Amino acid sequence: xxxxxxxxxxxxxxxxxxxxxxxxxxxxxxxxxxxxxxxxxxxxxxxxxxxxxxxxxxxxxxxxxxxxxxxxxxxxxxxxxxxxxxxxxxxxxxxxxxxxxxxxxxxxxxxxxxxxxxxxxxxxxxxxxxxxxxxxxxxxxxxxxxxxxxxxxxxxxxxxxxxxxxxxxxxxxxxxxxxxxxxxxxxxxxxxxxxxxxxxxxxxxxxxxxxxxxxxxxxxxxxxxxxxxxxxxxxxxxxxxxxxxxxxxxxxxxxxxxxxxxxxxxxxxxxxxxxxxxxxxxxxxxxxxxxxxxxxxxxxxxxxxxxxxxx
Numbered sequence: 001x002x003x004x005x006x007x008x009x010x011x012x013x014x015x016x017x018x019x020x021x022x023x024x025x026x027x028x029x030x031x032x033x034x035x036x037x038x039x040x041x042x043x044x045x046x047x048x049x050x051x052x053x054x055x056x057x058x059x060x061x062x063x064x065x066x067x068x069x070x071x072x073x074x075x076x077x078x079x080x081x082x083x084x085x086x087x088x089x090x091x092x093x094x095x096x097x098x099x100x101x102x103x104x105x106x107x108x109x110x111x112x113x114x115x116x117x118x119x120x121x122x123x124x125x126x127x128x129x130x131x132x133x134x135x136x137x138x139x140x141x142x143x144x145x146x147x148x149x150x151x152x153x154x155x156x157x158x159x160x161x162x163x164x165x166x167x168x169x170x171x172x173x174x175x176x177x178x179x180x181x182x183x184x185x186x187x188x189x190x191x192x193x194x195x196x197x198x199x200x201x202x203x204x205x206x207x208x209x210x211x212x213x214x215x216x217x218x219x220x221x222x223x224x225x226x227x228x229x230x231x232x233x234x235x236x237x238x239x240x241x242x243x244x245x246x247x248x249x250x251x252x253x254x255x256x257x258x259x260x261x262x263x264x265x266x267x268x269x270x271x272x273x274x275x276x277x278x279x280x281x282x283x284x285x286x287x288x289x290x291x292x293x294x295x296x297x298x299x300x301x302x303x304x305x306x307x308x309x310x311x
Contacts, residue, residue, distance in 0.1 A: 005091060005094055005192040005193045006192050006193065006194060007194075008094050008193045008194065009193070009194045009195075009196045009309055009310075010090060010094075010099075010100055010102060010191075010193045010194065010195055010196065011028065011099075011100075011101050011102065011196050011198065011305065011309050012039075012102040012103075012110065012113075012114065012195050012196065012197050012198070013025050013028070013101065013102065013103040013104075013198050013199075013200065013305075014039075014103075014104065014105060014110060014197065014198070014199050014200070014282050014288065015105060015199050015200035015201060015278070015279075015282065016105060016201070016207060016274075016275035016276075016278040016279050017053075017105055017211065017214075017271060017274060017275050017278065018053075018207065018210045018211045018213075018214045018271075018275070019200045019201060019202055019207060019210070019275075019293065020200055020202075020210075020293055021103050021104070021105065021200055022053070022055060022059065022103065024103075024200065024301060024302070024305070025063075025101050025103035026059060026062055026063055027302050028101055028302055028305050028306065029063040029099075029101040030062065030063060031302060031306060032099040032101065032306075032309075033098075033099070034063075034093075034098055034099035034100060034101050035063060035064040035065070035066065035093060035098055035099075035100060035101070036055075036063050036064070036065045036066065036100075036101050036102075036103055037065075037066045037067060037086055037089060037090060037093075037100045037101065037102045037103070038055075038065055038066060038067040038068055038102075038103065038104055039067070039082075039086070039102050039103060039104025039105075039106055039109040039110050039113065040052065040067075040104040040105065040106055040109070041077075041079070041082075041104075041106040041108070041109055042106075042241065042244050043055075043067070043068050043069075043104075044067055044068070044069070044070045044071055044077050044082070045069070045070075045071055045072065045073045045077075045241045046069045046070075046071065046072055046073070047072070047073065047226070047229065047230060047233070048073060048226070048230070048241065048242075048244075048247070049226065050218050050221050050222060050223045050226045051218060051223055051226060051227070051244065051246035051247050051250075052244070052246075053214065053218070054068065054069075055068065066086075066089050067082070067085075067086065067089070071241075072235075073230065073235045073239050073241040073242055074235055074239055074241070076174075076177075076240055076241075077177075077241075078173075078174065078175065078176060078177025078178075079106075079108035079109050079111070079112040079117065079175050079176060079177065080112055080117055080175070080176035080177030080178050081177040082109050082112055082113065083109070083111075083112025083113045083116065083117065084112075086102075086109075086112075086113045087113060087191055090102075090113075090191075090193060091192075091193075094193065105278050107278065107281035107282065108122075108124070108175055112176075113191060114190065114191050114195045115190050115191075116189040116190055116191075117175070117176045118183070122171070122172050122175045122176060123171070123175075124171065124174075124175055126243075127171050127174050127175060128167055128168075128171050130240075130243065131143065131166075131167045131170045131171060131174075132163075132167055135163055135166075135167070140160050140161060140163055140166070141160055143166065143170070144158075144160040144166055146170065147166055147169055147170055150170070150173050150179060151169055151170075151173055151179030151180060151181055153179065153181035154169045154179060154180055154181045155169075168180075174240070195287070196289075196308055196309050197285065197287045197288040197289060198288070198289050198290075198291060198305050198308060199282055199288040199289065199290045199291070200290075200291055200293055201279065201290055201291070201292055201293065202292065202293050202294050203292075203294045206294055207275060208272055208275075211268065211271045211272055211275060212268050212271075214271075215246075215264065215267050215268050215271060216264075218246065219264065223246060223250060224250055224253075227247060227250040227251060227254070228254075230242065230247075231251075231254070236251065237251040237252075245267060245270045245271050245274050246267050246271070248270075249263045249266045249267045249270065250263060250267075252266075289308055291304060291305075
């Protein structure tokens with residue numbers, strides 16, 4: 001990033017799925033005459049529109065967006081890549097005098113952007129379990145060959161049967177987009193801009209109702225057809241991009257593993273669990289200014305955010 005940007009404050013809006021981040025980001029970006037930098041690890045993928053609650057054409061017309069539709073689902077895009085490219089994007093906007101508004105619920109993307117990634121701190125239980133499952137399904141030798149391809153230096157010092165360290169090395173690679181052998185102790189490079197965090201939340205039951213309404217709306221909008229198109233393109237549930245709530249359950253329904261009603265209920269349950277994990281992640285960050293959307297008047301939310309950005 002270009003030096004001399006520390007004086008610039010960059011708004012970062014976070015919170016759980018379905019809480020209302022998109023609309024607030026649009027309103028704030030319009031008030032600032034700015035542009036939106038998405039921090040959503042699934043909206044970067046093409047053809048995944050309904051299931052990711054991607055901004056609509058009308059919303060994209062209201063405010064320019066970045067990091068939407070950047071990759072096909074079979075093209076991996078890591079938090080590390082996002083962090084580096086999003087910093088470059090933000091630097092470019094600031095140099096043009098355009099205020100960026102970062103918005104998203106992907107904790108690793110936000111961490112990569114603001115604080116950088118430090119291998120010992122990288123961990124995601126779902127990624128770890130995914131590699132353990134692949135060892136169970138494909139065998140340790142097959143998974144070790146993957147490690148040899150993405151991180152030959154680490155593979156050279158590990159025995160294939162040291163599955164704990166093999167899984168750990170692959171977990172770091174997935175999250176950072178670079179091999180664990182490329183990290184050096186203490187290598188954390190924070191962004192040069194000054195982040196201003198705003199977290200959105202609602203009463204739990206209110207949030208859950210919004211989540212369930214969103215799931216119903218996605219199904220009505222054609223989520224099953226969207227997944228069918230993905231299948232026809234040759235993309236299946238084994239892809240990292242499609243290991244996503246909403247898509248996994250529909251794929252399971254298509255194979256006969258779930259009835260339609262079971263699929264709907266499972267999407268809602270897993271969406272609520274995802275929201276809970278997001279809140280757990282963000283509540284650890286003491287820098288976040290939380291706004292309760294249940295008790296804050298709609299007209300005051302934007303004013304409060306703009307105040308935080310300018311104090």
